[in-house]
Amino acid sequence: MANRILPLELIDKAIGSKIWILMRGTKEIVGNLRGFDDYVNLVLDDAIEYSPDPKDKTKIIKTELKSEILLNGNQIAVLVPGGTGPPEDSLAAKAR
Amino acid sequence: MEEPLDLIRLSISEVVFVKCRGDRELRGKLHAYDQHLNLILGDVEETVTSTEIDEETDEEIVKKQTRKVKMLFVRGDIVVLVSPPLRTG
Amino acid sequence: MSSEEPKAAADAAPAADAEKSKRSPSDFLKSVLGRPVRVKLNSGIEYRGVLACLDGYLNMALEQSEEYGPDGLLKAKYGDCFIRGNNVLYVSTQKRR
Secondary structure: OOOOOOHHHHHHHOOOOEEEEEEOOOOEEEEEEEEEOOOOOEEEEEEEEEEEOOOOOOOEEEEEEOOOEEEOHHHEEEEEEOOOOOOOOOOHHHHO | OOOHHHHHHOOOOOEEEEEEOOOEEEEEEEEEEOOOOOEEEEEEEEEEEEEEEOOOOOOEEEEEEEEEEEEEEEOHHHEEEEEOHHHOO | OOOOHHHHHHHHHHHHHOOOOOOOHHHHHHHHOOOEEEEEEOOOOEEEEEEEEEOOOOOEEEEEEEEEOOOOOEEEEEEEEEEOHHHEEEEEEOOOO
């Protein structure tokens, strides 16, 4: 029982490395994880935001966020710690 | 000002601008509020903005509908922004 | 955010030295208070202004704020404004102003 891993311990191990975040809806974000709290609000460096073009849903807009951000945890759906970003066949990868 | 709600507290009895979800904007006198941002506004002007796409020209048509309401209650969860309207654009 | 927090953070500073790379959301928020910030909402609207104060819900009061549409164009200016925290996607520092 004692050596069971808590979900947030996995995220803690990802501090200082890249993390891939899938938001509720279609937005995805990749960045360097600096820290987080119990609500899974994240502090990220060098984040890149991928979201569909509102005018043409088949296109993805890639935005580089040049400064540190605090990402609100309440819209986060999935975290991929150590993830280098969207896989090649994903929608977001087309923007790279 | 110590916490964000102080800004709302200081706007009591003033005309405020409230931006809501669903492209809805309200301007009216702030009578009351609570911690959820539920609001009571008086002498309100409501503006609802909608866009349609013209099938022929493929251009966006922006429609603004306004109406006046004597008194209304705004449920806090649809509130996006509240501002004293002095310098709103 | 209790008034005790800044003191507690100061006490913890030597210990935090060992984990220099870590930066919690509350560290971040303390460091941006009173500074120019960009606040992006889930709707795609972005606000730029000076962060006057905030609470645990990420409700914020901004001064000298500007509203930008998802297209990046300036839509409105507000002297002061209150932003309800549930709409916030992220907060970032704003280097130029």
